[in-house]
Amino acid sequence: MNRRTFLTSGSTAVATAVLARNPPRKLRVGVIGHTGRGNYGHGLDTVWLKVTETEIVAVADAHGGGLANAKKKLQVTEGFANYRTMLREVKPDIVAVCPRHADQHHDMAHAAIETGARGIYIEKPFVRTPAEVDSLSTACKKHGTKIAIAHRNRWHPMLVVIDQFIADGQLGKLLEIRARGKGDRRGGGEDLWVLGSHIMNLIHYFGGAPHTCSARMFQDGQPVTATHVKPGNEGLGPLAGNSLHARYEMERGTIAYFDSIANDGTQNHGFGLHLIGSKGIIAIRADRQPFAYWVPGNPLGPTRESRPWIPFTTDGPGEPETKLEAVQAVHNHVTPATDLVRAIHEDREPLCNLAEGGMTVEMICGVFESHRQNGAAVPIPLKERGNALAKLK
Numbered sequence: 001m002n003r004r005t006f007l008t009s010g011s012t013a014v015a016t017a018v019l020a021r022n023p024p025r026k027l028r029v030g031v032i033g034h035t036g037r038g039n040y041g042h043g044l045d046t047v048w049l050k051v052t053e054t055e056i057v058a059v060a061d062a063h064g065g066g067l068a069n070a071k072k073k074l075q076v077t078e079g080f081a082n083y084r085t086m087l088r089e090v091k092p093d094i095v096a097v098c099p100r101h102a103d104q105h106h107d108m109a110h111a112a113i114e115t116g117a118r119g120i121y122i123e124k125p126f127v128r129t130p131a132e133v134d135s136l137s138t139a140c141k142k143h144g145t146k147i148a149i150a151h152r153n154r155w156h157p158m159l160v161v162i163d164q165f166i167a168d169g170q171l172g173k174l175l176e177i178r179a180r181g182k183g184d185r186r187g188g189g190e191d192l193w194v195l196g197s198h199i200m201n202l203i204h205y206f207g208g209a210p211h212t213c214s215a216r217m218f219q220d221g222q223p224v225t226a227t228h229v230k231p232g233n234e235g236l237g238p239l240a241g242n243s244l245h246a247r248y249e250m251e252r253g254t255i256a257y258f259d260s261i262a263n264d265g266t267q268n269h270g271f272g273l274h275l276i277g278s279k280g281i282i283a284i285r286a287d288r289q290p291f292a293y294w295v296p297g298n299p300l301g302p303t304r305e306s307r308p309w310i311p312f313t314t315d316g317p318g319e320p321e322t323k324l325e326a327v328q329a330v331h332n333h334v335t336p337a338t339d340l341v342r343a344i345h346e347d348r349e350p351l352c353n354l355a356e357g358g359m360t361v362e363m364i365c366g367v368f369e370s371h372r373q374n375g376a377a378v379p380i381p382l383k384e385r386g387n388a389l390a391k392l393k
Helices: 003-021 064-074 083-090 102-114 130-143 158-167 189-194 196-207 324-331 334-346 354-372
Strands: 027-032 054-060 094-097 119-122 146-149 174-180 210-219 243-250 255-261 272-277 280-285 292-296 310-313
Touching: 027 083, 027 102, 054 064, 054 083, 083 102, 094 102, 094 334, 102 119, 102 130, 119 334, 130 146, 130 354, 146 334, 146 354, 158 272, 158 280, 158 292, 158 310, 174 196, 189 196, 189 255, 189 354, 196 210, 196 243, 196 255, 196 272, 196 354, 210 354, 243 354, 324 334
Parallel strands: 027 054, 027 094, 094 119, 119 146, 174 255
Antiparallel strands: 174 272, 210 243, 243 255, 272 280, 280 292, 292 310
């Protein structure tokens, strides 16, 4: 543990002890869903029933039947057909922006900020363009609102274990980061947005901020052109391609790669990233248990012996998992939601915050801009703040 981590952990422990002696009032949560248009995400609504420092006070859903079901599920009496009305009349401390359809996220989050929300927990993909990130960043700075993005793997307790494993020299020299989407029917642009956003967040974590992105996108083996661009599913904006290949030059000197090919035949086993080192490979399996495996041995050298995949646990490779409750609390969003509550009370940023979510958007939109420039390495942050596929010729 380095000095910065030690000091941060120490100050957080002190703040937690103070809060335990003088517990603040429960923070009031307003839930925004949209049945038939992204619904309530992956449990972003019900998680607040498990967080003791909060209480759900209202829910908004433009779908009448969906609203009735949500009120019952969330055990509330206040329900609204219009989320803006709910925000204006209820003025919740925390707003859960739950729909999976990303075209709604900016406006919902911005309205929550403007009506006084202290914190927002928002489904991924965060927003659709760097311009939308800029807009929310300006609003948050003005009102002091904290945003946490539901890239739940960012809170996984295994990350610090892997960090220590690397710091101890067990991986050797980190040679490159290799990442893939799920490679199912959504392979290409949609996979990049919907599943790749999780992976981009982890690439950023291990590699530092990306300096450049170079990428190419293809439709059935042909370079994507304007004729291929259509409105993406789930409100993703202009989208195209059933395969893509991207390369990032990372802050810590490593090159990171991301690939997605529709129906790649891997049965989703590629979803995640490989930290390829001179002494072995750490295979990180996003949203799965075990979360990571250690594959020892020089990955570039021949061997007559099999290379086993040794499960990582919070106690290290090959050890029994003794913290299953902590792992489960990440999977069901309790840890991210609790971190947002603590961030509000301690006046700090959540672990996966607006800046991290914004970098994920930059990395994804960098693929579109690089393709528009025939695969050129485009600097990040991007000069193009919209979706470059809309300008493709």
